Amino acid sequence: MEHGRVQGGFAAHVSRPSLLSPFVDRLARHSRLSPEAEHALLNLPANIRQVERGACLIADGQRASESRVVLSGFLYRQRLTGSGAREILSVHVPGEIVDLHNSFLNVADHNVEALTRATVAIVPRDALDRAATCYADVARSLLVETLVDGSILMEWLLNASRRSARQRLAHLLCELALRLEAAGLGERARYRIPMSQEELADCLGLTHVHINRLLRLFEGKGLIARDGRDLTIAAWEPLAEEGDFDPLYLHLGQAEAPGL
Amino acid sequence: MEHGRVQGGFAAHVSRPSLLSPFVDRLARHSRLSPEAEHALLNLPANIRQVERGACLIADGQRASESRVVLSGFLYRQRLTGSGAREILSVHVPGEIVDLHNSFLNVADHNVEALTRATVAIVPRDALDRAATCYADVARSLLVETLVDGSILMEWLLNASRRSARQRLAHLLCELALRLEAAGLGERARYRIPMSQEELADCLGLTHVHINRLLRLFEGKGLIARDGRDLTIAAWEPLAEEGDFDPLYLHLGQAEAPGL
DNA sequence: CGGGGGTTTGAGTGAGCTCAACTATCGTGG
């Protein structure tokens, strides 16, 4: 698989630089965009903000009047059970839009928080909605993004429900490798895990104690090597095997409809 | 919460009857549709088919050239792990469209099968795509449907990851109650569970043995009563409590943007 | 009346949890 952001998808039309271009490039990877739609997206009003690690951008139950595009760093979605257990529902890399749920569905049903220090573009819901209402390609490309997001959610659900702790962790390490690589933030064989062992545990429905034991197990088997959070995947195939990992669900490799 | 399909959403414009009207009604519950968009949706080419319980409508890895609208009965999505364990990823009631994922993303990453005997309308992908490309409201309403679908997936992920078996089952029984009620297929206090205990287990990442024990436990506590698959929820509040259930994530109650 | 899917029950096991302590690392202020 090639590096870089636009891999075989529909090339974005050249246009004056915009802070939102990583986002538009990402949309263009899966969807064709008419020049007008692309222009509308690039010129969406966007407020740039730096947020610190741990910052809560929107909380469960609030009404969201804006969506966020990740420009650098990582965001995540989370929900808490009544007894306070946390589940991280998804992790978002630069270029992704977060919070279509919360803004199009009127009331937030989960939190969005910063996994690391991050810069985000804040796009007012109304402007995004107007663009989606005026340009079918805008709505359609957001639909496709949301479908990819849903595919990843399904895989995470399968993981949590039916795979062992070992499989889950190996699977997540593989997924992060490919997604970070696709976002231009490392190579699949070597990257920095963007979170603590506690947060890994909350992605997987496990405890940080168990995550730790599993990481050491993988080290012992020679599958990975670690230096702090810097991870080297020493043996990709065996790790993918261990994690029952098949990257199809990430929909990274090809454009939406090559034959169309 | 009121019964019926159109609860406070945007009323569908009257139009000549179409087999797809339950689907369009459902879209109209969350999204406003221009008359042209509505007309395009109602007149989508649709092939009606009866399928038997257990029928596989599309399998993981295939290329999908069509989507399906449930007209009666129930469909579900499923994925298998490498070792053959099954996870049911979602259950679909009449009016819902299944397989936007598989058709807009070009290659199926999960199976769609029939939970019960069902009638489905088969809509060619190209026609749906054309409607979504021509009418922004079509793409936008599919986006909103997909967002709701994603919210349910997130809740299922939270369930599988962070709730006990008891909570998971109680939660699912409450969810089914409300979704069946909203689809006009029963009342929340009394409905027919549309699946076997084995299938319940596969929705929840549990075993059928354990599901059975939990059902009997709930009976013993007076939370539910059963006659075969006919379920009576004898005590809604305590069951919802037991399952840590808050229906917000279903987005049943209100239209997308009452204040807009 | 026989077969097969679904349900029910029992007994024993183990993966991952809990609780608890200790160590390492890193930023900060004295």
Place this chain on the structure above:
DNA sequence: CCACGATAGTTGAGCTCACTCAAACCCCCG
């Protein structure tokens, strides 16, 4: 420059929830 506190990682010991395996039982349907 070092002491300090806080956050993150590591390890041990014991426990429990849900699993596995196995066997009845039930009931519908052909």
